[in-house]
Amino acid sequence: MxxxxxxxxxxxxxxxxxxxxxxxxxxxxxxxxxxxxxxxxVSAGQIAEAKAEANRDYQAGLVSAEQEKQKCLAAEGTPEIQNWGGSCENIYTPSPEDYDYVWYMPAxxxxxxxxxxxxxxxxxxxxxxxxxxxxxxxxxxxxxxxxxxxxxxxxxxxxxxxxxxxxxxxxxxxxxxxxxxxxxxxxxxxxxxxxxxxxxxxxxxxxxxxxxxxxxxxxxxxxxxxxxxxxxxxxxxxxxxxxxxxxxxxxxxxxxxxxxxxxxxxxxxxxxxxxxxxxxxxxxxxxxxxxxxxxxxxxxxxxxxxxxxxxxxxxxxxxxxxxxxxxxxxxxxxx
Amino acid sequence: MTAVLEISGLRKTYRGRKGVRNALDGFDMVVEAGQVHGFLGPNGSGKTTTLRTLLGLIKPNEGRMSILGREVPKHLPEVAREVGAIVESPQFFGNFTAETTLSLLADAGGVNRNRVYSVLDLVGLRDRSKERVKTYSLGMKQRLAVASALLKEPKLLILDEPANGLDPGGIREMRTLMRDLSAAGMTVLLSSHILGEIQLICDSVTIISAGKRVTSGSVAEVLARHKSGAVKVRLEPGVDMMGAAQILRAAGAAVTLDTDHFTVGNASNPAQITKLLAQQEIYVTELTPVAADLEDVFLELTGTAPVEGQNRQVDETAMSAAGKGGWGQ
Known part of the structure; x- marks a missing residue:
């Protein structure tokens, strides 16, 4: 001891x-x-703001994807279609899950x-x-x-x-x-x-x-x-x-x-x-x-x-x- | 008298690239109770190996050892409380103060911490006890080592070169301390190279060389056993000293001339000197035996006296020259 x-x-x-x-x-x-x-x-207001911002980005993403799709369809039958991998089906359409509101909130x-x-x-x-x-x-x-x-x-x-x-x-x-x-x-x-x-x-x-x-x-x-x-x-x-x-x-x-x-x-x-x-x-x-x-x-x-x-x-x-x-x-x- | 420390047939071998070497080669030693016993030997003769083996730091290959009547290392844990020891140079953790160092040892050994201040006072470190050990000089560390050995109030005190680094005043204090401790009934085993000190302090000695005991006994006995056999001869003023020396040399005497006297080295019968000189009407005014001191005995027995024009190697001793080589601590 x-x-x-x-x-x-x-x-x-x-x-x-x-x-x-x-x-x-x-x-x-x-x-x-x-x-x-x-x-x-994070306050309720900040959450609502983040959700709104996420939704805005989601909508913008949809518009952008649609524009891309239109360009692609216009290019069908031309060599430029290769820019989209030869098919317009490969163009990704965003989903709401891709814009999680959490990412728009402060840490x-x-x-x-x-x-x-x-x-x-x-x-x-x-x-x-x-x-x-x-x-x-x-x-x-x-x-x-x-x-x-x-x-x-x-x-x-x-x-x-x-x-x-x-x-x-x-x-x-x-x-x-x-x-x-x-x-x-x-x-x-x-x-x-x-x-x-x-x-x-x-x-x-x-x-x-x-x-x-x-x-x-x-x-x-x-x-x-x-x-x-x-x-x-x-x-x-x-x-x-x-x-x-x-x-x-x-x-x-x-x-x-x-x-x-x-x-x-x-x-x-x-x-x-x-x-x-x-x-x-x-x-x-x-x-x-x-x-x-x-x-x-x-x-x-x-x-x-x-x-x-x-x-x-x-x-x-x-x-x-x-x-x-x-x-x-x-x-x-x-x- | 009872033996406090007994060693018989102690053997320790080391195996190295150059083969097997005997650090201790059947070494024997007995230290009687209440004595201050000197333990002498040239560098590498096995002194520190003996002490380390005795204290359980090194395992011997053969031999018996006992301290205070109990066989060690088997019973060392029981007797350690009654043995204070310092081995070789003092070694302490430099960042602790002397006070902390000793109080930790006191705690580890179950000794009352109040002893710390009395031993620090005894060795003269009381006023510096709150300073870190790394700021101490070698002599102060040596004092601290002695204090640590005394902390247990041991019955047997083993000190390896306690005067190392001490100033002349410190050496004298150490000498007085040894004597006081011995007078108080403590047995002290003292290893040192300062042979004059050993002769002054010790009651008995053991001399080791190449791992073997070459002599032991009381200081007086050892000196008597190794009398120089030389006598100093002084003649009447004005007498031809050279002529007298010639007469003695012709009779086989080994004469060494000095300024006002000469020495006959092998004078087993000093009467023969007076007789031979008187026959030539030369009369002796002084004929005194030249006393051997411990240093002479040590150098003679260990064969380590310097020889002019030669550089002696550390392992070269009379014992090693005789055959088996001892070495190392």
Whole structure:
């Protein structure tokens, strides 16, 4: 318990932790402020005006299509008919759905529609900070000799590293939950004052909750990976270097997979795993599976990466990296 | 006396591209309770490896170690509370103040934080305790390291080169501190290259070279075992010193001339000197044994005395020349 208390104090006494926390708060505040300023509450008058404007444009579209059709009919039997693809039947006649009045309204924040993206932003920003704080928390201890000092006091290597990691991840979870609650409250207020909270059913809130939990898992995983990588290399730079290395390798693998004619090379890109995890699935398509044209269209072969697949893959990675960090802590000499 | 620290047959090998090297090659050491014990050895002889192994930072290949009667590393977590240690150069997180550094260690070790101020006062850092460690000089960091080791009120204090970077006043303070701690019943194991200090402070010593113990015992015993065998000879004023030296050399003595006296290096029987000179009516006014100090013993046993015109490599010692090469910390 005393070790856990000491590690908690150490975590929050570190300047790097404080700086990154301030940075995270500033980024989140900027996102919230930007959303607030770029949206506005729409009045009934504005809706009516938008509907009228949409209708005007629709009518203008109909007139324009009719004029085009007349020109086309006049050109029948002449080479100019090729300007319309050889037939006047191809001329598109607009429908009212093509002129959705929503597009004519000023931007307005709809909580139901847009909050999932805000959960993603929150999770990604905190995950990046968690990775850096985790790496620095243990990396600088190794680098400065603080870890050796600590082991002279508590010569229980696995307990020391395990406690350090548990304390960090525990605080990370606590702070993330607290910030997530504030984040949700802030966006609900933004929706009330600069948009709408319509159509918010309990099912929608449940969906937000589950996405938030997946976001929390992402944050914790990023923290654990940063911590474990820095501990493996006994230096903060090791985690950062490994991250850059993994980025370079996955791009290399993606290019190689493309060259080798792999059906879905996109699955080698980590950001897509991240997307699948947060948004429950990510669909990749094989654009060579048919002669696709925008007018003719065809069904492309698809592969759906689900959050379960992305989660299992990431869990395996975390177990391997954290396991390796613990194993080296137990077996390697400290010189 | 009871042994506070016992090491026997300690072996540590490192495998490198150049093959296997023995950092510790069956090393033995015993430190009795209440003593200040000096731990000496040339660079790369295995001192720090021994201390790190003892403190659980390095895993040995063979050997037995015990601290306060309990086998380590098996029981190290239990005895660690009673062992204060600094190993090699002081290493701390530079952005924390001395006070924070020690209070975090106190928390981690379950020690009352109130001890922090008393140990900072003891090592002379009380007034600078709220400054970041990265602003400290090497000597101040060294003091902080000693303070961290004393924080637990240990029964055994292990200090690796505690005088590194200290000014003369600091060295004297450290000496007094060691003596006071020893008088208070603490056992101190002190690794140092400052042999004069060791001779002044320590009750006993162990000398290591190439990973092996080359001698150990009380300082007086070690010095007695390695008497120089040389005597200083002074003659009556005006007597031909060169002629006297010739007489002794003719009898096989190794004579070194000085301005007003000469030294006979291999005088196993000093009476022979007076007898030989008296036969030639040369009379001796002073005949005194030349006492060996710890530095002489150290250089002799480790074979690390500088030789004019030669550059000794760090691994070259009497022990390594004898065969098995020891190296590295």
């Amino acid at each position: 005393s070790l856990a208390r000491a590690e908690s104090r150490r975590l929050f006494k570190r300047r790097f932790t404080k700086l990154l926390m301030v940075g995270v708060l500033l980024i989140l505040a900027a996102v919230a402020a930007g959303t607030y300023l770029s949206n506005q509450k 307005s924040f709809e909580l139901r529609q847009e909050f999932p993206d805000m959960i993603s932003v929150f999770a990604v920003v905190l995950a990046a900070a968690a990775f850096l704080i985790g790496a620095s928390f243990v990396g600088s201890e190794w680098n400065s000799g603080g870890m050796m000092n600590l082991l002279l006091w508590r010569p229980q290597r696995l307990r020391v590293l395990g406690t350090k990691m548990a304390v960090f991840l525990g605080w990370l979870t606590g702070v993330s939950l607290l910030l997530a609650a504030v984040w949700t409250g802030v966006f609900q207020l933004i929706a009330q004052f600069r948009g709408t909270t319509d159509r918010m059913t309990s099912g929608v809130w449940q969906s937000f909750g589950l996405m938030g939990l997946r976001g929390l898992a992402l944050i914790v995983v990023a923290g654990a990976l940063g911590f474990a990588m820095a501990s493996l290399g006994r230096h903060t730079g090791m985690a950062l270097g490994a991250l850059i290395g993994i980025g370079a390798v996955q791009i290399g693998v993606y290019v190689m997979a493309q060259l080798a004619g792999a059906k879905y090379p996109d699955v080698f890109l980590a950001p897509l795993w991240l997307f699948a995890w947060l948004y429950k699935e990510f669909v990749v398509e094989d654009y060579t599976s048919c002669d696709y044209s925008s007018t003719g269209g065809c069904e492309l072969d698809q592969f759906t990466m689900t959050w379960q697949v992305a989660g299992t893959g990431t869990a395996v990675l975390v177990v391997l990296v954290v396991g390796a960090a613990m194993w080296t802590m137990r077996s390697r000499d400290i010189t």
